[in-house]
Amino acid sequence: MNRSDIKVKAYAVFRRGTEILVHKIHEKDGSLKGYRSPGGHVEFGETSLATIHREMKEELNAEITDVSLLKVTENIFTYHDQSCHEIVFIYNARFADPSFYDMDEIIGDEFGEKFTLYWIDPDKLPSGAALYPSGLKEAL
Numbered sequence: 001m002n003r004s005d006i007k008v009k010a011y012a013v014f015r016r017g018t019e020i021l022v023h024k025i026h027e028k029d030g031s032l033k034g035y036r037s038p039g040g041h042v043e044f045g046e047t048s049l050a051t052i053h054r055e056m057k058e059e060l061n062a063e064i065t066d067v068s069l070l071k072v073t074e075n076i077f078t079y080h081d082q083s084c085h086e087i088v089f090i091y092n093a094r095f096a097d098p099s100f101y102d103m104d105e106i107i108g109d110e111f112g113e114k115f116t117l118y119w120i121d122p123d124k125l126p127s128g129a130a131l132y133p134s135g136l137k138e139a140l
Helices: 048-060 098-102
Strands: 006-013 019-026 032-036 039-041 064-079 082-095 105-110 113-120 130-132
Touching (some): 006 048, 006 064, 048 105
Parallel strands (some): 006 082
Antiparallel strands (some): 019 032, 019 113, 105 113
């Protein structure tokens, strides 16, 4: 590993009452590993704030407002048998279009692959399911 193996990511926390918007993360065998807020990789030359706006536009076709930094975390972990190191910027945000808060499920699209986001209460996760990125639950 070298410095180029360290990933910089940015995620957004959208709140609907006590719930936050997340999508499911699965293990290789298909079992549920946990839930993650929407977001993605910071591209070279891009700020983490710009990443949040770009990712929400690309994946959810959504404009966002009231974006504020919630927390920065550093995580070193293993995922699918690979060692990973990431710096993560977590932002609070709101959808500019209030109709997003009326939907119980929101369909996202990442590189042509559809995924579903759900509103869940982070204090009522299924047994054994984690909330990602690491450190998010403590920041809420």
